[in-house]
Amino acid sequence: MVLEAEGVGQRYGARWVLRGVSFHVAAGETVALVGANGAGKTTLLSILAGLREPTEGSSSRVAVPGYVPQRSALWSRLTARENLALLARLGGVGDAEEATAQLLARAGLDEVADRRVSDLSVGQAQRVNVAAGLLGDPLLVLLDEPTSSLDPRQRQLLWGLLRAVTERGGAVVFTTQNVEEVAAHADRLVALDAGRLVFAGTVGAFRAAADAGDADPFEQVFLRFLEQAPAVA
């Protein structure tokens, strides 16, 4: 297993935002974390990334994962190249300059590489943000709503980058509000509702659980599933 969560729970004061979440991610898999706003997706992702210790339960991963936060986590006064080079050096990537140049090329950022992040468009900055999470070719990449500010062309480029991770034996876990992306790119999905895991399985199994056919739009399937969620859970 590349990633394993066992009975993960998180409490803020008296309020539990996650409770008893268990699932695993195998090598070569792309897993989507879905749920309504406030379901606990970002909190779970930060626990899986090792950024936060859960109140109860545990999570384990093969190595330090690449992590892409929802908001661009970059130094706005540094250029795209300087941001990536600095993170590569801090992350102990062998040839930081070369790794940075390669990543910029793969992410289609060559033309804007020497522009300050503050001067980039939101989509360009998000691509730099994703590229930073891919530095050092991690075996596990965790992304929090990575496509929310990208246009269709940029989304296509992003999924190409993430596919390369699974093709070399790694795994990808991402959260999204765009459920069509789940159907298109995820092998499996983990659904949360009010901090509790209500589904973990393949997209086909999810359709079946929601009594939907293969032709039904996935958004409708998802909404139907959420209406039935307590019964399913």
Add this chain to the structure above:
Amino acid sequence: MIAAFSLIVRKDLRVLARSRGLLLGLVLYPLLLAVLIALVAREAGGRPRIAYVDEAHLPAILKVGTSTVDYGALLRGVAEHVEVVPMSVRDANDALADGSVLAIVRVPAGFVDDLASTIRSPAVDVTVRGGLGGQRAVREIESLAYQLNTGVQKQLLAQALKFLRLVVTGGSIHVGTTRLDMLGLAPAALTVDDLARRATSPADRAALLRVRDFATAARLALAFADPSLKVVAQPVTIAEHHRGTDDLLGTRGIGVVLAVGIVLASVLLGAGALAAEREEQTLTRLLRGRVTLTTVVAAKVAHVAIVGSALGLGVTLLYQLVAVLTGAPAPGIGRIALALPVFAVSAAASGAVGALIATLARDLAGSALVSALVALPFVLVGLAPRLGGSVAIVTGSFPFSPSVDGIAGVLYDPSPAGPLVMAIVHLGLLTLAGAGVARALSRRLV
């Protein structure tokens, strides 16, 4: 860890170099402070305004007995220290009430007659406002009265000595319109001696010789009285010596300017540098690699120490240049080099306070606001003259006061080693304490 530390410090310096507005503010802020403090110092050292009500219509030359006192010259001398503004009684009272003058000096009618009588001491009526300005005005007026008294005293003494010499040597003197002719003790002794030599009766001769001896002894006694009177008139004299010119800001003034600039800028910079990592979410990203929170906090403190040192060095070199050009005492390049570690440790301690504030306030705007709110009271209390007891403990727990003492001491103290060591130890301990607590609380930022 060292490599990560160095990378973060270099990154912070690069980010700062690209923040032109912030950089300009950091450079201009202490310079603006220097100008303001210099203006305040000049104003504080300026001449207090005193209302002068001359009901006696004093002439420029006062007659005391048979002598004169140049009162006009005395008044001009006093005007070097105070601004004497002639006014009516009513205007003077209004001016004192609204604070445009600090004191009223009223010379009452009859002053000249009392002074000329040499019997009654004339009085000058002085009314002052409360507070330091009024106290200063009183000192200046006392100085005027002292000079006036000394001038009159000299004239009266000269007159008395002239009488004494007349008694000894004989001659004539005018008292008012009356001319007095006096034989004098010395001529009297000669005359009596001549008469004694010519006396035929031994008894007459012996009597005349006793009169001659008395005249001789009296003349000798009066000759001793001459210098004694001068000493009694002025038992202690002050020998004034003036060397060099005044400092531009005063030794503590330059210490205050540099410390305010370094401390405030460093607290804000330390808070801003750490809070910005959270604001841009880069702290989370930093901690994904081999970087620890200890490294991040240490790098922020080091970054601020470098910037604060450069700031202190730049301002001091500028001060040195201005001082050399204006002929004022300059600290010298050697002393400026010696002050560099004090700038660094002052900035580091302040940066650590800033980092601590960032861990408590968390966001960038809140950190900046809290930094200003925390730093200003300490700076204001630290501006007061050295205070003891609990106030000293409070001011000593913030980097401002030790920075002022350290910088002023290293730049101007005859023996700079003591202030240098004290500043490094004191501010070094504050750095460790501030950075330690900031590190302990830094988990709040993640």
